[in-house]
Amino acid sequence: MTRCPCEEEVLNRIRPTPEERTYVRTMGQQLIEAVERSGKAKAMMVGSVARDTFVRGDRDLDIFMLFDPALSREELQEQGLSLAHRIAEEFGATWREKYAEHPYVNATIDSLDIDLVPCYAVASATEIKSAVDRTPFHTRYILGHIGGYADDVLLFKQFAKSGGVYGSDHMTEGFSGYLCEILTIHYGGFHPLLRAAACWKPGEVIDIERHGTKEFEDPLVVIDPVDPERNVAAALSLSRMFEFVELARGYLAEPSEAFFCRPPSPPLTREIFARLLSARGTHLFSIAFATPEYTPDTVVPQLRKSAESIRELLERSGFPVNRIDVCMGKERCMLLFELMADTVPVVRRHIGPPLSTRENAEKFLAKYVREEVFAGPYVEDGRYVVEVPRTFTRAVDLLRSKTLLDVALGKHVRRSMKQGWTVKAGAECWDEEFAVFVSRFLDRASPVVRIKRLTGK
Amino acid sequence: MTRCPCEEEVLNRIRPTPEERTYVRTMGQQLIEAVERSGKAKAMMVGSVARDTFVRGDRDLDIFMLFDPALSREELQEQGLSLAHRIAEEFGATWREKYAEHPYVNATIDSLDIDLVPCYAVASATEIKSAVDRTPFHTRYILGHIGGYADDVLLFKQFAKSGGVYGSDHMTEGFSGYLCEILTIHYGGFHPLLRAAACWKPGEVIDIERHGTKEFEDPLVVIDPVDPERNVAAALSLSRMFEFVELARGYLAEPSEAFFCRPPSPPLTREIFARLLSARGTHLFSIAFATPEYTPDTVVPQLRKSAESIRELLERSGFPVNRIDVCMGKERCMLLFELMADTVPVVRRHIGPPLSTRENAEKFLAKYVREEVFAGPYVEDGRYVVEVPRTFTRAVDLLRSKTLLDVALGKHVRRSMKQGWTVKAGAECWDEEFAVFVSRFLDRASPVVRIKRLTGK
CATH class of the missing domain: 3.30.70.590 (Poly(A) polymerase predicted RNA binding domain)
Structure with missing residues (x-):
């Protein structure tokens, strides 16, 4: 694979250093062992650290604690939080409870931002009992398919971030990390992805595992390889989708490092x-x-x-x-x-009922014939109209x-x-x-x- | 038939006097005889004088000269006008040529306003060669069906005139004299007509001779009894139709002479x-x-x-x-x-092409990225938008x-x-x-x- 020189430079800048990677992964491994030692749950690393698609300086580590699906929601919550507290204490972390679909613990160890998330260890992504149960399957899928594309994912993420289209939150309405990974794998790298995106139409469908069952109405449809019922790009708006299309075209025409640096945006005085x-x-x-x-x-x-x-x-x-x-x-x-x-002028046209609805029309007439109006009631295309003052x-x-x-x-x-x-x-x-x-x-x-x-x- | 007292008063005011009627009809008869004496054409009185539905003081007399349908348009025009000129001269009238679909002569004799109109004596109204050929059939139909409703037609015409809905010209878009006659005959008098009209809906169909063939899109459809292909109410607008509906309701609720007097409308200073x-x-x-x-x-x-x-x-x-x-x-x-x-503010949103039409989108971007604009180009719902000054x-x-x-x-x-x-x-x-x-x-x-x-x- 040939890369533009600017891409090599960007990678040298954003690829985690070997020390950084070892440090984060070691910490992850220790947390997993601590969870499993408890005998209460299995554990796995998820997110970009697990997938080796994290950008230098990202200090986010996600540890999922997989509990027996036989537990009730209350039991999962109670046992999950209690285990997470214990582990956070064991590692000498400062920690707090947070809430997504259900509660989890956010801990800070050294400068790492660590989420300890209880979920159910279900057998497949189609049997999930809560939204977070899907995440381990995503991680396993990416790990199994990322092949040599880890750098391409890094480039794409940085490209999307700088372009302001990264993030599936409701404010951004852009590309999630998982969506970036799936697209890179599907098209076979950063450049093939850009070339394809340059020609996207609204309603584009990408079905990497050829599930081909459900129909979606979204601007971009990327069938989740681990769950055919789900569109990975559901949060992407038409505007963000085509801002990315524009970025792809612009970059292919004139590749430059500017596409990987979030442009400074100082506020106006x-x-x-x-x-x-x-x-x-x-x-x-x-x-x-x-x-x-x-x-x-x-x-x-x-x-x-x-x-x-x-x-x-x-x-x-x-x-x-x-x-x-x-x-x-x-x-x-x-x-x-x-x-x-x-x-706006004080006159307002108030459209009344059609004269063919006799009772309503007569009521309308009786009301407005006595009122101080600017004009009317008059007949326009079969309806009463009266011009009255606006509030x-x-x-x-x-x-x-x-x-x-x-x-x-x-x-x-x-x-x-x-x-x-x-x-x-x-x-x-x-x-x-x-x-x-x-x-x-x-x-x-x-x-x-x-x-x-x-x-x- | 019982009439409101105000209607009797109105009739006493608008019904032509016996002297007036005799005078106008005698003049008509003399003109008919003069036409037929020429041996060139038959003649007949048409219009409200012929039908006895004219309002006192109306000084309009229409004499149609019915020529052999074998004549060409040019021959009809030449012979028709020349005969009309001769007759106008014979009666010592001042006259002038006028043009509707084809030319006719307008003459003034005493204070009468007389039209001498050449047309073809076709065998039926469906075989007409020019629009005026239909008129004799209308006159014959009304004469054969008006029965005791002449006064009702007079009232209705006066009512429609005062209400501003009389006249099928393009400015008024209201009820023609023939339409007034047909409606009065169809419903059986002035009051039954008002009671029916009070409940009219857009698309109302009246088919007095039950021809029931052609479909029309007009607000009111009155199939011409002498020509099933024609809607007598084609010129009536939805607004005039429902102004009349309003008048009918208003009058039925509170009959008064005011409905028969055109309200004075002095202009504002x-x-x-x-x-x-x-x-x-x-x-x-x-x-x-x-x-x-x-x-x-x-x-x-x-x-x-x-x-x-x-x-x-x-x-x-x-x-x-x-x-x-x-x-x-x-x-x-x-x-x-x-x-x-x-x-209006100088800023104008100019909506550009969808980004999915790549060539157009790239042209648009190239043009506006260099121009002085207020904002944009930006992406909105998959299209480019740019904010430029308006002219x-x-x-x-x-x-x-x-x-x-x-x-x-x-x-x-x-x-x-x-x-x-x-x-x-x-x-x-x-x-x-x-x-x-x-x-x-x-x-x-x-x-x-x-x-x-x-x-x-």
Whole structure:
């Protein structure tokens, strides 16, 4: 396999050193032995360390503790956590409990970030009793198939990270580590993968083990080799998929190390932000409220749903929206709305019933014939229409009103907003905590555009 | 048949006097004899005078001259016009040639307005060689079926006129005289017709002679008893149809003479117009140009089409439109556009190709990566989007620009606009020539709303 010179350089930079690898794997081995010594569970290393696809400096070590599937969920939880606590103590680690689908222990030993995760030792990935039970099968599959592609996976992961498309969390909606591995194995290396991706269409299907049973609606479908019912790329959005397609094309046309370095993205200062915004001539509004105390994977989809509902409310109320975006901060969440108008005439067309529904039509007429209206009721294409005053002629008044709580917000978002929210307009939306977010909003560009502008090519 | 007292009063007012009827019919008879004396053609009276459904003071007399169908169109035209000229001269009339589908002579004798129309004496209405050939069959059908309903037809016509739904021309899009007659006969009088119409649905079908063959898409379908292929109500719009439905309901609920008197509609003064407009808060624009020298039935549909195309251009350009309307004046035509915004931010989202169409996507990227843009190109739902400056940020500049000539205008409208047009904004749209039109635009209301507000009921 021939590599571009820049790829060799990147590999030299990101490939773990032999010492690092030995150190991490030794620590993993000791933890496994400690688990198995207890007689309570089997143990295995999973994740990129186990698969030898970790990037230098990654200090994440995942140890799964495989319990008898006959245990109840409560027993698994109790015995799993208690064993994990004991082992963490035995290794002199500082540790804390965390919660994914079920609880696990996160421990710090030296500078390693170690997860001790109880799961069921099921016989196959199609018989899993909880989501984490699948992970050992993924690790075994990759170990059995990665062949000589470990470096290719490293390159691909670094490429995806720099391009901003790595991570299957709800904020990123990109490529998971396992998805990177499967794709690299399927296409036979980093370059063949890029060449294939450059031609992807929405609805692309990759079925590495030729299971070929279930149909999926997702933009990219990668049938899990260990579970035919599952799409490994289910979390990937159409936007992230085609940002990767763009990166693949851009890199194949002009390979360069820039594709492996996350471009620096210093936030705009408040002054430059204000100047850019005023050049656009649009009307920017932010809504901020306390961040609900749930994980990003719970909160972020709710932020998106809430922003979408508010966008619809704005449009319905006569304020055309250019773009929206959301950000979940540590303390506060922000929803951004860029409007094409911040005020709207007081007249509003209110569409009434068709005259052919006699009872409704007569009620409508009786109501509005007596009211102070701007025009109508009149007949248009068989329906009554009346022109009445609207409640909000300024977007800011609408955004500050309780009407916002009437639209479909996410559950936790609504609960937080009930405690209050703040609305800012124009350059006031710039804010120390959200400087990067609001800057990126104005300065939006695809990954390749960023690289080309940065490198001046 | 019992009538409301107000109907008797109306009939006493609109029914022609015996003297008037005798006078008009005698004149008709003399003209028929003069035509037939020539030996060139048969003749008959058609229209409401022949059918005894004319309203007092209507001074229209239609005499059709029925020629041998063996004549060519040229021969018919030549012989028809020459005979008509001779007869007009014989009666000492002032006369002029006019053109519908083919030419005819319009003559004035005393205060009567007389049309002398050459047509073919075909054997049945399904064999007509020109549109006017059908008229004699209509007259014969109505004469044979009107029975005791002449007064009912008079009431209905007066009712439809006052309600603004009488006339099958393209401006009105309402009920023709023949349609009024057929409906009255079909339902058996004015009241049964109103009771039926109060329950009409879009797509209502009336097939008085049970021909039941052809399907029509129109809002109201009234199969012509003398020609199963024709919908007598083809010119009726959904709006006029349901304005009539509204009038029927309103009258049945509270019969009053107000439904038979065209409500006075004095135009607003410029000052009141300006005040109403400013209360609405909207942005009104008018476009005016020289009226093309064609009949309203040619020009009015072109005005509608042109205004619709310009509305789409405005919307596409970021200016949301509340309402539009058109008016064909003697000298000038006017298109009115009421906008919700007269300025728009300079930023415009330009949607590019899907990234899956590789060649187009790469061209798009190459073009915009080098250009001064506000944001992008970025990837959204699998497509490129770029934010660029728009050409027109003020509606008035767009409406004054040559861009208007690029949209689908009617042929004659385009020709006239090529000679130039004027754009006015706000209260400046008020104009002596169009005072009634622009007033009605702001003051739009259904016929029943007008009556109720006028009578204070």
